[in-house]
Amino acid sequence: MMTPLMAYYRPSTVTEAVTTFRQLRQDGHHPAYWSGGTEILTRRRLHEIYPGAVVDIKGIPEVGQHAVHGRDMIFGAGISLWEIARADYWPLLTATADRVADHTSRVQITLGGNIASHLPYREAVLPWMLVDATAWVGTIKGIQTRPFCKLFDGRLVLADDEFLVALQVSRDVASFPYTSRKMTRRDWVNYPLVSISATKDVHTIHAAFSGYALEPFRDDAIDRVLSEEDLPYAVRAERAVAAIPRKAISDIHGSAAYRKFVTQYTLASIIEVLEGGQ
Amino acid sequence: MKSITGAYEGVFHINGQTRRMVVFPQDTLLSLLRGHAVSLSGAKPGCENGDCGACTVVLDGLPVKSCMKLAVESEDTAITTVEGLYDTEVPKQFLDKWAFQCGYCTSGFILVAYAMLLNTSRVNDAIITEWLRSNVCRCTGYQEIHEAVWAAANARGNGT
C-alpha cells in the first residue's frame, strides 16, 4: 500500500512537461518523471522515495514514437520493452530487452525508465553502449539531441528537470552479428549475475556488461582482448575477465569469484557465437 | 494537460461496462478494482511489488500487473478482469485440468493465458512458458497449468 498524496500530471508536449516539473519542484513537491512507473511504485511503497507529484511523459508524442525513419531507427523512451521485442527493429535490443524482468512486467517497463533506473542493472541500456546513438533530451527549451555516450556514464546524466525523450541509431547496427546473454543465480526471471550484450563489426567484438559491478560498463581494453582472433576462445575469455577494470560485486545472487567464473564461460561462448561463421 | 491533485472522477471501462468512479491519483488499479465501488476481488494482492502476478488484469489486450499501474493511467483503456471471463475457455480448462489448489494465484494465470491467446495465433511450449512465468503458484506443480493453457489453445484451433 502507499503513502498518501501523489499528484499526477500528464503533459502532452516536452515543454509542458519540463515547465510542470520545474513548477512542482519549486513548490516543494519533489516531482518525478513517470514512465512505466514500476520502479517509482516499488520504491515508494518501501518509503525509499516520497514523490509528491509525478509527471507522466507517455502522453508526449515524441516519447511514444517507435519507427524506422530513412536511415535511422527511433525508439521513444516511453516504449515498453514488450513493444520493442514485438516490433523487433533491432535484434540485439530485442534480445537484451526481452530478458529484463518477466513478460508481463515488460508490458509496463519502458526503455527510458529502465535506462534511468536507480537499480544497478539497467539491462536495456547495454546495446546502446555498443553503438553511436543519439539521445533526444527533453529540456526547458524543447528537445535537444546529444550523443548518447556523453549522456550515459554507468548511469544517465541529465539535469534534474531534463528527461530522455528518445534514442536514435542508424539502421546499419541491426545487421551486425550480435549476441546477448543473461546469467542468473538460478532462475530465468531474476536480476542478472551478469548480463552481456555483444556485437561484432568487421574485426572487433564489443561487449557491455550489467550485474557484474555496481553499474553497467564497457571498456576498450576488454574489447581488444575479446577480439584477438588468433587466441582460443577460452583464453580470450579468461584474459578478458582479468582485464575488467571493475570490482565484481558479491551479493545474495552470487559471490564475486563466482561472477567471474560465470562471466568467463559466458564470454567464451559469446565469442564462439560471434565468430562461429568464420 | 490531465492534472489530478486530489479526488478525481474518472471513466473506466471494466469488463465491457463503463463506470464513473472517484479515485485518488496515488491509487493503484489493483486497489480501484478491489475497492468498495467495484468489488472485483478476483485480482489478488500477492506482493504489490510486481513480482507475483496474482493481481494481473488485461488492459487493451495485454496483461498488466495491476499493483504496478495507477488507476488514473487506466482511464480510457478496456480493462478485463477474471470476472469478465466467466464461462469462457481458459477458466473452463483450468477447472478440467485441476490447474489450481488454493486458487489464490489462479485469476492471474488465467488472465495471462487469455492475453497470450489474444496476441498469439499459434502457441507452443516456449511461448506458454515465457508468458506464464510472470506469475507464481505455490500449490500446483505448474504442469497442470501448462496443460490447461494448451487445452485452451487447442480448443480454439491453435492457429490451424
Add this chain to the structure above:
Amino acid sequence: MKVIGCSIPRKDARDKVTGRAKYNHDITVGGTLYAVPRLAEYAHAAIKNIRTVAALKVEGVRAVLTGQDTPFLVGEVLEDRPPLAHGRVLYWGEPVALVVADSEEKARLAASLIDIDYEPLPVVNSIDEALKPNAPLIHPDVDRYTILNHPVYPKSHTNIADHVHVRKGPTDPLWPQCDVVIESRSVLPQIDHMAMETRSATVEILPGGRVLVHSTTQAPFAVQKMLAHYFQLDQGQVVVMAPLVGGAFGGKAAVQLEILAYLASRAVGGQMVSVVNSREQDFAMSPVGTGLDAHFRLGARDDGKILAAEITYRLDIGAYTDSAPRIARAIAAQCTGPYAVDNVKCDVLCVYTNHTYTTAFRGFGHMPMTFAIERAIEKLADALKMDSLALRLMNAIRPGQSSPTKARLTASNVGDLPKALNAMAKLIEWNGGKVMKVGPHLIRVQGIASFWKTSSSPPDAVSGAVITMNKDGTVNLSIGAVECGPGTKTTAAQILAEKLQMPVDRVFVHLDVNTEVDPEHWKTVASLSTYMVGKAVEEACKDLIRQLKNLAAIALKCSPSDLAVAGEKVFLRDDPQVMVRFSDIAHGYRFPEGDTIGGQRIARGSFVIRHLNLLDEETGEGRPGPGWTVGVQGVLLEVNTETFDYRVVKAASVIDAGKVLNPQGAKSVVMGGMCQGLSYATRESVVYGSDGTFLNRQMRSYRTVRMGEQPEQYLVEFVETPQIDAPFGARPLGEHGVLAMPAAVANALSRALGIEANQPPFVPESLWALAGGEKA
C-alpha cells in the same frame, strides 16, 4: 454408486476459476481501521527510546501501541514471545510498535515515522554461534517462562529452548559389531512458506462481549483458545471465521496477527481493525520454517544391515519457540527414517538464534530431517559399495518392528515401504545411480530417497462433523477443517456421499469455518484432516442412517433393520420398491392424514485420536501418531559439468496412500508438493546478512520455481496398503509430496559431481564451490 476412488471435481472449483471465491481480505467493511506494525531494523538490540510523536501527528492515526502496552508473553508451548518487543528486539523484522489509523496508507506512513533508538547487541547468527560457550543469551529468563503445553525442557543459561532424547536398544551399544561406520552432516537453512496470500486478521470487539475474528488461519480453534486465554475471555465469546485460505503450508497455523489485531481493536474501543501483512512483513515478521544442522553416525554390518545410529538434530528455531518443541518431538519420533534400527541414540535440540522465529512447515520438520537421513543412508551405501535402493530395501521398516520411540508397527499402521521401493525402481528405471553421459559436458543421473511420517498431534486432538438435511433431501455438511488448497472439504463430502450412497453433488459442504457453528477440528495441519474429519464424518453418517431408518421404519411399517439406504431413498432390503425418499423424511415424515412425526434430520459425529501419548523425557518412548505414511521419491537430473547448471528431467513419487480416495486430487497435491520440494532443493533459503538482517524479504529476491522450471515429467504412483482404522483405509497424503525431494536431488547431484551435496539450496554456485570453486 461409487464416489470413493473417483476424481470428483472439487467443491470450490467453479468459484475459484472465476475469481469469485472469497478469501479473508476480499471482503472489507467500510470504516474498518488498519493496524500496521513497525518492524525492528536490528536482529538483536536494546530498545532505548521510542518516540511516537510524529506518528501520532499523521492525520487519521487513532493509536500507537508499543511493548509497554502489551506486558505479557505468548506462546503455543512455552510463553516466551511478547506480541510487541519488550525492551529488546530479538530478530530483524520483529514488531516493535503498532499504529492504528483510518486507512492502511496512513498507518504505514505513521509507522515509518516512529523514531526508535536502539543499542545494538551482539547477534547470534547461527546454531553454532548460539551454542558457543559464553554466547550472548537470547532469553536469559528461559527457565522462568510459563509452560503452556507440556512437555518442553528449556536449559537455563543457554540458548537451548528444548532438548528431546530418544534412547532405544542396548545400553552398551552395538558399535563394535559394526563393519562399517559413517558420519555425515547436513545443514539446511530456514525457508519461507511463501503462501501466495499473505497472512491477515481482522478483529472487532463488540460491546456485548463477543470478539469477532476473521483470519487467514489454518487453526481457527487454536486462535479462539489463544485469544480466550490471553485476554481472559470465555471461549464462546471468541468467534473465529476462516474462509478459504490462499495457501498455508503450516505457516498459517501460528497465531500472531490475531493477537495484534485484538490489541489494536481494544486500543480503539473495540472497533473493527485489520492487520494485513505486506509481503515483506510476511517474510520477515511472521514465522518461517526451521533450519537444521544434523549430525549422523550410522553403523552397519557388511551385508548392509544397519545396527546403530547416533544422531543429533539441532534446529534453528529463531528467536521464539512457537511450535518448535512439537516439531522437535516429531523429528525425534521418526529420527531414523523408515528404517529398522535397534540401537538408537538421538538428541533433538531447539536452538534460539536472532533469526525470525519458526513454526510448522509442510511436513512438520520431516523434510529437513529426511534430507539428513537420506544423505547418511547414501553415504553408507557408498561405504558399503552397495546399491542404495537395495540398502534401503534391506533396512526398510516393516510390521512387527518398532519405531525409534518403541511404538509397535503393524500391518495396518505402517505403509509398505519395500513395495514402494520396488515400484520406484520400475517407475524411474533405476540404474543404481550410475552416471550417464549424454553430451560433451552433459550427464544424467538418478537419485532416490525414502520418507515416513506420522502426525505428531497432541493426544487429545478432536474433530467433529455435523450433517443437516434440507427438505428436498440434499444434505449440508459442516466440519472444522479449513480449505487451504488440498481439497479437504471435497474429500469430506466424498466420504459422506459414499457412506450414504448418494450423489456427491447433492452434498453441500460449508467451505468456510466459523468456530461458533462448525464443530471443532484441532488444526488443519499434519495431513490429518482426511483421517480425523473422515472418522467424524463416518460417525455422523452412521448417526444419520440410524435416524433415517428409524423414521422410515415407522413410515414403512417395518423394523429399522429391514431397511437399507442408497440413492437418496430408504427402502426394504428385500423389496426396494417399498421405500421413502430422503425428501419425504428429511424434515419429519408426514402421514397421508397430514400429521407429522420426527423433525429435521440432524446428525453428528465426533472423533478423538486414541492411544497416543507424550514421549518419555529420558527415552522418548511413546506413540506419536495413529499411522505412518511411507514413500519413495526420485529424480533424474541433467547436469552440465562445466557450468554446474542442471535441470530436473523427471521427478517421481511412489507413496503408500492406503487407499486413493480421489485419484486426480491425490495426484495434484503430490505433484504440487514435489514442485515445492524441488524449489527448496534448487533455490530457496532465507538469507541473513552478517548482522542478522533478513535480506531476501521480497519475492524479487526469495526465488521459487516458476513455469518452465518444473520437472519435464512428473511420475506419480500410489501403492495401497490400507490403514484399517482409517476412512476407507486412506493414509494421510497432504504434505508428503515435498518430503524427500531435496534429498533425492542431493543424492543425484552428489553422484553426478562426486561431491557431498549436504547443504541446500543447490544453486550452480554452491555446486561450483563444492567442486573446488576458484581453486579448481
